[in-house]
Amino acid sequence: xxxxxxxxxxxxxxxxxxxxxxxxxxxxxxxxxxxxxxxxxxxxxxxxxxxxxxxxxxxxxxxxxxxxxxxxxxxxxxxxxxxxxxxxxxxxxxxxxxxxxxxxxxxxxxxxxxxxxxxxxxxxxxxxxxxxxxxxxxxxxxxxxxxxxxxxxxxxxxxxxxxxxxxxxxxxxxxxxxxxxxxxxxxxxxxxxxxxxxxxxxxxxxxxxxxxxxxxxxxxxxxxxxxxxxxxxxxxxxx
Numbered sequence: 267x268x269x270x271x272x273x274x275x276x277x278x279x280x281x282x283x284x285x286x287x288x289x290x291x292x293x294x295x296x297x298x299x300x301x302x303x304x305x306x307x308x309x310x311x312x313x314x315x316x317x318x319x320x321x322x323x324x325x326x327x328x329x330x331x332x333x334x335x336x337x338x339x340x341x342x343x344x345x346x347x348x349x350x351x352x353x354x355x356x357x358x359x360x361x362x363x364x365x366x367x368x369x370x371x372x373x374x375x376x377x378x379x380x381x382x383x384x385x386x387x388x389x390x391x392x393x394x395x396x397x398x399x400x401x402x403x404x405x406x407x408x409x410x411x412x413x414x415x416x417x418x419x420x421x422x423x424x425x426x427x428x429x430x431x432x433x434x435x436x437x438x439x440x441x442x443x444x445x446x447x448x449x450x451x452x453x454x455x456x457x458x459x460x461x462x463x464x465x466x467x468x469x470x471x472x473x474x475x476x477x478x479x480x481x482x483x484x485x486x487x488x489x490x491x492x493x494x495x496x497x498x499x500x501x502x503x504x505x
Contacts, residue, residue, distance in 0.1 A: 269374035270495035271334065271344045273403075274381070277353035277391040282381040282410035284312035285448075286440055287347035290493070291317050292457045293483055294343070299494070302341035304334060307349035316457050325352055331359045338372050342495050353391055357398040365402050376403040377492045381440065384414040393425040396433060404492045405435035411442040436492055438485040443478050447471060 274287045284307065291313065294301045303320035305313040314320045321337065323330040325348075338344050348356065369376055378395060382388040392407065407429060409417055420426055429435040451458070454466050458479045461467045467475070486493065 267342070267495045269338050269342045269344070269372055270493070271338055271346065271369075271374055271376045272379055272493055273334075273346050273348060273356070273376060274379045275346075275348040275352060275356065275395065276380050276382065276388055277351055277394070278385070278387045279350035281383050281388045282408070282412060282440055283350075284310070284347050285412075286379070286381055286408055286410075287313050287345060288316045288457060289479075289482060290486065291320070291345055292459050293486060294345075296459055299343065300341075301343040301345060302337050304337065304344065304346045306330075306347060306352065309349070313347040315455055325349060325355055328359075331356065335368055335372065338374055353394055357395070360399065360402075365399070369402075375495070377406055378403050379406045379408060379493075381408040381410050382417070382420055383410045383412070384417055384419065386419050389420045389423055389425055392420075392429065393423075396425065396429050401433060405429050405433050406489045406492050407435050407437045409437065409439045411439055413442075415439075415442070436489040438489050440485065441478055441481045444474065447475060447478075 274283050276283060287303070291301070291303045303313060303317055304323055305311050305320045306323050306325050307313070308324055308326065311322065314322055321333070323333050325331065334344070334346055365376070378399060380392050380395060382392055396405070409420070430437065450467065450471070451461060454461070454464060456464050458475050461475050462472050
């Protein structure tokens with residue numbers, strides 16, 4: 267099976283990149299799927315805070331992006347949480363090194379996972395990425411329902427028609443989690459899985475978290491063929 271690199275990216279901040287990455291990595295752990303996780307947010311390092319074993323790359327240094335692909339030489343499944351304002355860095359890097367040739371040499375596939383919200387800026391970042399990378403990679407668009415379950419700007423955009431109709435992007439949703447639960451998870455540096463047995467969370471909140479996780483995992487299943495390097499692992503995405 268080819269290696270799989272998942273790049274979770276949107277140049278706009280606050281669209282849910284790290285929240286998605288943290289929960290995707292936790293699911294891989296829950297299922298015992300071998301993977302490597304990389305955090306690139308030098309300000310918050312959310313992924314590494316919840317998953318301390320994750321590696322860190324500092325995008326302020328140009329050659330640090332190289333480590334994404336050197337990691338792929340020894341790991342078959344790679345999750346990269348890209349910090350805000352990193353779109354141009356990665357697009358320029360891919361052009362510089364010749365993305366298609368690098369992926370071919372690694373026997374790897376790249377999937378761009380782009381969380382978007384109800385705001386135009388998040389859709390604009392998807393447009394920039396899709397026009398730059400086009401069919402050099404697979405596409406997963408994550409509709410982040412944290413602030414709204416209506417995506418009028420995205421749904422009516424030319425960008426959506428391009429990524430869905432032409433690039434065959436898969437669209438999935440990231441369900442909204444109650445603000446007090448998000449706050450509590452951050453206060454205790456707890457993933458949803460660890461919170462299910464954490465004494466700081468009462469019975470009803472544990473049930474809410476369990477329900478959220480089940481819905482999220484069912485969404486992941488819809489894109490499992492684009493997120494995993496082994497198609498037989500896709501069945502594990504059924505919660």
